[in-house]
Amino acid sequence: MAKKADLLEKAAELKLEVSDKNTIAEIEAAIAAVDAPVEVEEKATAKAGKRSEKALAEAEAKAEKEARKESGDTSAQSDEAENRKKGPKPVVRPLIERRGKNYQKVAKQVEANKVYALADALALAAKTNPSKFDASVEVHVRLGVDPRQADQNVRATVSLPNGTGKKIRVAVFAPEGDHAAAKKAGADVVGDESFIKQLEKEDINFDILIATPQYMPKLGKYARLLGPRGLMPNPKSGTVATDVAKAVTESKAGKVEYRVDKQAIVHLSIGKVSFGAAKLLENARAFFDSLQAQKPTSLKGSYVKSTNISTTQGPGIKVENVIS
Known part of the structure; x- marks a missing residue:
C-alpha cells in the first residue's frame, strides 16, 4: 500500500x-x-493557394480579429500592427500635380472661379493647349434634363459652317442605283451585298454609315456591332435618307450628331485649334443655336446648368450661358 x-x-x-x-x-x-x-502538429503548407504560409497567416489574423469582435474588444491596433497588415497609406497628390509640366504651366492662365464670355473662352482654349499636335476644341454642356425621360433625351444634328477639321469616312448602304451618286458626292465605302459581307467580317473602316429606308431592316442583324460604336443609321441624325448623295455631302461638309449622355451632358468637338478664334466662334454659335432649338417643352427648370470649353488635353474653362 x-x-x-x-x-x-x-x-x-x-x-x-x-x-x-x-x-x-x-x-x-x-x-x-x-x-x-x-x-x-505542424501545419502542412504549400507554396501557393489557401495552404500557403501567407494565406494561413491571413486566416489566423482574420480569426483573431473576429474573436476580438465577439469578445467586445474594439480597441484600435497599434500603428505598427496596422502598417504591418495593410502597409502605409499612400500619399495622394492634388490632381493638377499629377498632370504634366506643360499642363500645369498653361493651367495657370485660367482663373478657376471666373466665368468667361464665349469668344474669350475660345481664344483662351487655343492658348492653353498643352499638346504639340493640332488638338480639337470641345464644348461640354451640362443640361437640366432627365435623359431617362423619352421627351427629354436630347439628340440632334448640326452643320458646322467651318467643319470639324477631321477627315470623315462615310459609308453608304443602298441599292445599286444609288451607288454612282453616292460615290460622286464623296462616299468612301459604297455597297449592298458586298457591304453586308464586310459587316460579317466586322470590318469597320468608316466613321458614318448612311442607309436608305428600305435597306434598314437588313442592318437589324448587325445592331450589336454598329450600335455600341454609334454607327447605326437613325432618321434623327439624318443617316437614314432617300437622297444618299445629299446625306453624304452634308456629312462631309461638317454635319455632326450630338446627344445627351447618362449624366445629362452634351459633348461636341467644334473644330481644331488651328481654325482660329473667329471660325471656332462661328461653329460654337451654330451648335448653341441648334441646342437651343432642342429644349424640351416639358422641362420646368433650367435648361442649361453649366458650360465648359477645353482642348482635348487642356484645362476646362467656365463659360457664361448663351442659352436661356
Missing part, C-alpha cells in the same frame, strides 16, 4: 482527480498522461 500512497501523493501534487478508490494502474496512467511530452 506504500506504493499507492506515494502515487496518491504525487497525483495530489499534480492536482489530478484521483482517490484511494482508484487502482494503482489507473493512478499510474493518470500520472503518465501528464508527464508525457505534448506533440504539436
